[in-house]
Amino acid sequence: MLGFCDRLKEKYMNKELQKIAFDIRKKILEINKATNEGHITSSFSCVELLCALYFGNVLNIYPISKIKNPDKFIAKGHSTLALYSVLAKAGYFMEDELFSFAKKGTRLGGLATSTVPGVEAHTGSLGHGLSFGVGVALSQRIKNTNAITYVMTGDGECQEGSIWEAAHSIVQFKLNNLVWIIDKNNLQVSGYVDKVMSLGNLNKRLEAIGFDCVEIDGHNYSQIIPALKIERGSNSNKPRVIIANTIKGKGSKYLENRLNYHGKKPSKDEMEIIINELRMV
Amino acid sequence: MKKKFEQTVFNIMEENDKVVLITTDNDFLNYQAFLDEFPKRCYDFGIAECNALGAAAGLAKEGFSPIVYGVGAFIAYRAFEFLRCNTCMQNLGVVFVGFGAGFKINNFGATHHSTEDISVLRALPNLSLFAPASVNELPPVLKASLALKTPVYIRIGKCFETEIYDDEPEFIPQKSKIYLEGSDITLLTTGNIIAEAIKAANKLKKEGINAEIINVSSLKPVDKKTIIESVQKTKRLLTIEEHQIQGGLASIVSDCLAGKGCFLFEKMGLNNEFANEFGWYKDIIDTYKLNEECIYNKVKQMILGDKNGKF
Numbered sequence: 001m002l003g004f005c006d007r008l009k010e011k012y013m014n015k016e017l018q019k020i021a022f023d024i025r026k027k028i029l030e031i032n033k034a035t036n037e038g039h040i041t042s043s044f045s046c047v048e049l050l051c052a053l054y055f056g057n058v059l060n061i062y063p064i065s066k067i068k069n070p071d072k073f074i075a076k077g078h079s080t081l082a083l084y085s086v087l088a089k090a091g092y093f094m095e096d097e098l099f100s101f102a103k104k105g106t107r108l109g110g111l112a113t114s115t116v117p118g119v120e121a122h123t124g125s126l127g128h129g130l131s132f133g134v135g136v137a138l139s140q141r142i143k144n145t146n147a148i149t150y151v152m153t154g155d156g157e158c159q160e161g162s163i164w165e166a167a168h169s170i171v172q173f174k175l176n177n178l179v180w181i182i183d184k185n186n187l188q189v190s191g192y193v194d195k196v197m198s199l200g201n202l203n204k205r206l207e208a209i210g211f212d213c214v215e216i217d218g219h220n221y222s223q224i225i226p227a228l229k230i231e232r233g234s235n236s237n238k239p240r241v242i243i244a245n246t247i248k249g250k251g252s253k254y255l256e257n258r259l260n261y262h263g264k265k266p267s268k269d270e271m272e273i274i275i276n277e278l279r280m281v
Numbered sequence: 282m283k284k285k286f287e288q289t290v291f292n293i294m295e296e297n298d299k300v301v302l303i304t305t306d307n308d309f310l311n312y313q314a315f316l317d318e319f320p321k322r323c324y325d326f327g328i329a330e331c332n333a334l335g336a337a338a339g340l341a342k343e344g345f346s347p348i349v350y351g352v353g354a355f356i357a358y359r360a361f362e363f364l365r366c367n368t369c370m371q372n373l374g375v376v377f378v379g380f381g382a383g384f385k386i387n388n389f390g391a392t393h394h395s396t397e398d399i400s401v402l403r404a405l406p407n408l409s410l411f412a413p414a415s416v417n418e419l420p421p422v423l424k425a426s427l428a429l430k431t432p433v434y435i436r437i438g439k440c441f442e443t444e445i446y447d448d449e450p451e452f453i454p455q456k457s458k459i460y461l462e463g464s465d466i467t468l469l470t471t472g473n474i475i476a477e478a479i480k481a482a483n484k485l486k487k488e489g490i491n492a493e494i495i496n497v498s499s500l501k502p503v504d505k506k507t508i509i510e511s512v513q514k515t516k517r518l519l520t521i522e523e524h525q526i527q528g529g530l531a532s533i534v535s536d537c538l539a540g541k542g543c544f545l546f547e548k549m550g551l552n553n554e555f556a557n558e559f560g561w562y563k564d565i566i567d568t569y570k571l572n573e574e575c576i577y578n579k580v581k582q583m584i585l586g587d588k589n590g591k592f
Contacts, residue, residue: 114342114371120342121338121339121342121367121371122366122367122370122371124366125362125366127331128335128363128366128367130335131331131332131333131334131335131336131338131339131363131367132335132336132338132339132342132367133339134332134335134336134339135335135336135337135338135339135340135341135342135343135347136339136340136342136343137339138301138324138336138339138340139339139340139342139343139344139345140343141321142301142321142322142345143343161331162329162331162332162335162363165326165329165331165332166332166335166336168327168329168332169326169327169329169332169336172327173324
């Protein structure tokens with residue numbers, strides 16, 4: 001149980017995080033407006049999750065590139081507008097660079113590539129990041145560190161068979177130093193995940209494999225942060241997976257749950273509506 | 282070859298604590314010894330090659346030197362995209378060892394044959410491609426591969442390979458060894474099929490035909506210089522491979538020789554067909570005309586035809 005002071009601190013921090021998330025969404029729209037590139041809705045769904053990781057005292061990474069045995073985060077490949085905005089804010093590179101997004105000569109491509117500071121792996125092709133994370137978590141175990149590997153995937157991405165190969169190995173190798181976050185926004189390119197190729201009862205499936213499965217509101221810091229913070233060096237046999245229920249396009253009513261909008265470029269008029277509707281989550 | 286692989290990796294892991302062994306449900310003779318000695322550095326990923334390759338990339342990124350071991354056909358074909366995006370695109374130091382080169386997993390049939398692996402893998406940037414000719418060449422190939430710290434695929438046999446070297450030969454990437462010197466024809470081979478070429482060459486020698494045999498164990502990067510010099514000397518060449526001639530050794534050699542002169546060039550291997558027949562290894566190489574006798578006949582036909590102006 002949190003004491004009065006802790007609750008006050010949490011409330012204050014959550015307010016701060018909400019403000020940061022609002023700024024990140026604004027930045028995403030500015031980049032998209034300037035470059036006409038990127039996946040806005042996939043990025044909007046995971047803004048709170050990313051802000052919690054980087055600014056909610058979850059990832060042990062600061063001071064950046066100076067800390068010994070930092071935590072690792074393997075990102076959802078299609079969320080680069082959000083990811084790069086967050087990485088710039090965290091100090092991995094200058095914010096001005098964001099406006100080179102997907103342009104000739106940039107290192108900030110449309111999908112996550114490990115040549116960008118702070119990006120661990122090429123996760124543009126779906127179903128790769130979780131396996132990569134298994135290797136990183138095994139490395140941390142061999143090195144005897146208490147660092148944690150966080151991996152975020154989408155829910156549509158869980159249609160890839162390799163995700164389940166990786167899931168089995170996380171449990172088999174008892175990787176309790178790995179946290180798998182599923183940004184469950186229920187949409188993929190061609191429609192609702194349930195309609196395209198249903199994953200069934202994801203929670204039950206993951207529990208049946210042997211995960212400690214936690215289901216949360218992926219836009220609510222009071223639920224996100226405790227779920228992300230696992231005990232370092234724990235002896236648990238059950239690795240943590242978080243099903244973060246999110247809304248694709250969250251933050252602007254026009255975009256929320258909008259079909260056929262994955263990777264779509266808004267028109268000038270649409271952009272005006274989206275910006276005007278942008279609100280604090 | 283598999284036995285030698287186990288012994289060599291065990292020794293390497295004793296010397297180098299960065300080496301991690303990743304297997305994919307393979308019949309190791311003594312896997313327990315690895316678990317006892319290196320409990321934190323060997324992981325069996327089960328029948329899940331894609332995940333094994335993805336995880337290996339993660340380990341390499343964190344400074345380890347993973348050796349991924351499995352059936353060549355499954356590493357090269359099933360997990361190809363994991364090799365491409367994770368290891369090659371990020372140029373990470375992972376050594377893949379695919380066993381069952383050519384028809385070495387003989388009676389399981391075409392699903393288990395590695396007869397297109399060279400074709401598909403040589404297209405990948407950053408990936409080196411090596412194939413030891415016999416058991417004694419495996420340890421130097423493995424050690425040189427780990428030293429590179431970039432992605433390497435090693436194509437090995439399985440068991441009952443004919444030994445062609447008395448001791449461990451030197452192996453240098455991008456260097457091919459002339460196994461036998463000759464002046465009438467160049468025989469280029471990769472893997473243990475070299476044993477059939479050697480037998481054929483010995484028979485030809487008795488008839489006054491001197492074949493030069495080159496062991497192309499470094500398929501990529503390939504030793505252009507040795508190949509070009511030999512063929513410019515003999516003016517005739519025959520490639521022999523347990524692989525499709527499309528994209529395999531024959532294509533690699535063609536790439537080397539384009540624009541380098543006019544030569545009599547024949548290719549032995551699978552010609553755009555799957556090896557669907559079953560049997561022992563010897564039966565398969567008989568069926569697909571890669572045995573000593575076929576090589577002998579082909580060389581005779583080339584040399585006689587050449588002398589009679591048929592070509």
